[in-house]
Amino acid sequence: MIQLEHISKRFSGVARPAVDQLSLTVEKGKISVFVGPSGCGKTTILRMINRLVEPDEGTIFIDGKNILQMNPPLLRRTIGYVIQQVGLLPHRTIGQNISLVPELLGWPREKTARKVRELLEMTGLPPEEFESKYPYQLSGGQAQRVGVARALAADPPIMLMDEPFAAVDPIIRMHLQDEFLRVQQHIRKTICFVTHDISEAIKIGDHLVILNEGRLVQSGTPIEILTHPSNDFVSSLIGDDRGSKILDLIRCEGLMDPQAPLVDFPKDNGSRVQAVWPVKAALERMMKNNTDEVMVCREDQPAGILSWNGIKAHINRISGEKQ
Amino acid sequence: MNFDMELFLQAMIHRSPGYIPEHLQLSLIPLFLAVSIALPAAVLVTRPGYRQYAAHVMAFFNAGQTIPPLAVIAVFFPFLGLGYGPALFALTIYALLPIARSSIAAISTVPEDVRDAALGMGMTPVDVLLRVELPLSLPTIMAGVKTAAVLTVSTAVLAALVGGKGMGAIIFAGINFFRPELVLAGTIYIGLLSIILERLLSVVEWFLTPPHMKAARSR
Numbered sequence: 185m186i187q188l189e190h191i192s193k194r195f196s197g198v199a200r201p202a203v204d205q206l207s208l209t210v211e212k213g214k215i216s217v218f219v220g221p222s223g224c225g226k227t228t229i230l231r232m233i234n235r236l237v238e239p240d241e242g243t244i245f246i247d248g249k250n251i252l253q254m255n256p257p258l259l260r261r262t263i264g265y266v267i268q269q270v271g272l273l274p275h276r277t278i279g280q281n282i283s284l285v286p287e288l289l290g291w292p293r294e295k296t297a298r299k300v301r302e303l304l305e306m307t308g309l310p311p312e313e314f315e316s317k318y319p320y321q322l323s324g325g326q327a328q329r330v331g332v333a334r335a336l337a338a339d340p341p342i343m344l345m346d347e348p349f350a351a352v353d354p355i356i357r358m359h360l361q362d363e364f365l366r367v368q369q370h371i372r373k374t375i376c377f378v379t380h381d382i383s384e385a386i387k388i389g390d391h392l393v394i395l396n397e398g399r400l401v402q403s404g405t406p407i408e409i410l411t412h413p414s415n416d417f418v419s420s421l422i423g424d425d426r427g428s429k430i431l432d433l434i435r436c437e438g439l440m441d442p443q444a445p446l447v448d449f450p451k452d453n454g455s456r457v458q459a460v461w462p463v464k465a466a467l468e469r470m471m472k473n474n475t476d477e478v479m480v481c482r483e484d485q486p487a488g489i490l491s492w493n494g495i496k497a498h499i500n501r502i503s504g505e506k507q
Numbered sequence: 508m509n510f511d512m513e514l515f516l517q518a519m520i521h522r523s524p525g526y527i528p529e530h531l532q533l534s535l536i537p538l539f540l541a542v543s544i545a546l547p548a549a550v551l552v553t554r555p556g557y558r559q560y561a562a563h564v565m566a567f568f569n570a571g572q573t574i575p576p577l578a579v580i581a582v583f584f585p586f587l588g589l590g591y592g593p594a595l596f597a598l599t600i601y602a603l604l605p606i607a608r609s610s611i612a613a614i615s616t617v618p619e620d621v622r623d624a625a626l627g628m629g630m631t632p633v634d635v636l637l638r639v640e641l642p643l644s645l646p647t648i649m650a651g652v653k654t655a656a657v658l659t660v661s662t663a664v665l666a667a668l669v670g671g672k673g674m675g676a677i678i679f680a681g682i683n684f685f686r687p688e689l690v691l692a693g694t695i696y697i698g699l700l701s702i703i704l705e706r707l708l709s710v711v712e713w714f715l716t717p718p719h720m721k722a723a724r725s726r
């Protein structure tokens with residue numbers, strides 16, 4: 185768990201503080217996403233957690249311990265850091281870049297080598313091809329993936345990820361996000377993730393922290409923020425497709441009617457959806473088949489009916505709550 | 508005044524080579540001393556918190572180069588006297604600037620994101636210096652050392668004027684006795700020494716250059 189208490193940071197020569205009286209908690213094993221426009225202080229917040237920047241005011245605790253009492257290099261070896269500008273060491277191979285922290289920690293050579301290959305596989309860079317290349321031989325997106333692998337190498341309990349997928353194309357980004365979420369299911373790291381892409385934040389985050397001009401504007405789960413944006417800034421950040429984002433976030437099982445009679449429902453696959461799919465996928469099915477009901481299944485067993493009326497009622501309900 | 512081929516060949520084959528070891532000493536010792544002063548100074552002024560002194564250090568080394576070596580000897584004559592020692596001293600001062608300038612430039616142009624990443628991964632500042640900043644700076648530092656080497660080999664000729672010997676002895680003998688054969692022979696050797704030293708240092712530089720920079724060069 186990471187706690188920031190009344191953190192302020194003002195850079196010399198800049199009138200407005202980069203971070204202003206910020207207090208927040210990052211839960212253990214959860215992904216907290218920091219979202220906000222350029223210059224709102226996201227990077228500065230991450231860099232205060234690993235002490236690359238020291239706050240002017242306030243205290244930061246990791247697992248209850250004040251980080252000012254820890255030796256900065258030792259602290260940083262326990263915190264994976266994916267840098268916004270990537271920052272691979274140009275004179276080292278990709279393999280050597282990834283093994284940086286294990287090397288500092290004195291891991292045995294074979295263990296490090298195994299880990300390097302595993303991480304290259306995971307980030308979709310075949311080790312045979314990439315391990316002995318140099319950073320200048322990579323594309324921006326490949327370099328960024330190496331940056332993620334390097335941060336993960338020593339298996340740190342905490343990860344600071346500063347726009348880690350910004351430079352990859354949308355298809356690979358989606359793949360990396362999915363892979364990232366899948367891996368996180370197992371490794372359960374405490375993650376601070378920075379992005380200015382609200383859709384990415386909603387998809388990835390267990391908890392969102394919305395920032396503007398160094399201040400916390402709103403924080404909560406993605407669905408809380410989508411359904412109850414606290415002011416116009418948050419609303420405009422979420423955008424006009426709030427409804428569709430919500431439907432992307434709720435699963436079919438959340439809106440279906442489990443009591444509805446299932447008997448006379450057509451058996452074809454076109455009108456069936458899986459319980460864990462987002463409601464948006466069910467809507468697409470309805471539109472394609474020109475129906476207003478689909479059957480929701482769990483492992484092939486019918487579980488309920490999802491109807492257009494049910495979805496509409498939900499949208500009306502959350503819009504009503506907003507006013 | 509006609510050119511005496513026999514005297515020239517005699518100077519080339521018998522008289523000049525004897526001065527080579529002396530001249531090498533007069534060049535390499537100041538070079539070595541200059542590197543040992545300029546490089547640590549460059550490291551020091553590129554540390555965070557000391558960067559504001561970089562300009563002053565550069566100004567000091569700049570002054571070192573604008574003063575002619577003979578003037579350095581003149582200024583320190585009352586303390587050091589004439590001869591080999593003062594010559595070494597003046598040449599060292601003279602070699603400082605190119606090395607300091609290239610070292611400071613090299614270390615301060617290591618990309619900030621690379622330095623940052625190294626620190627962020629948990630390297631200590633000493634690790635960052637030895638394993639990131641210096642390896643990335645070495646080619647540029649070596650360029651400064653090469654400039655200083657060529658400069659020192661030719662400036663060391665002046666050492667003869669204050670009794671420091673070296674190849675300058677034969678050149679100034681030629682000037683004093685109106686014998687261009689001697690001047691030419693000495694100058695040829697100075698040229699050869701410069702070229703050989705420069706080539707040798709280039710080989711050293713090649714071995715110290717990180718692979719990605721070699722690739723960038725051959726592209």
Ligand SMILES: Nc1ncnc2c1ncn2[C@@H]1O[C@H](COP(=O)(O)OP(=O)(O)OP(=O)(O)O)[C@@H](O)[C@H]1O
Nearest residue numbers: 195196198202221222223224225226227228229380
């Ligand atoms: N080292 C620094 N010196 C001076 N000002 C700085 C420094 N680092 C950041 N700032 C300023 O602090 C503010 C916050 O910067 P920060 O890098 O944290 O923004 P960010 O939210 O990460 O932006 P982006 O999305 O563009 O990366 C900006 O106004 C920036 O100009």
Ligand SMILES: [Mg+2]
Nearest residue numbers: 226227228268
């Ligand atoms: Mg940033």
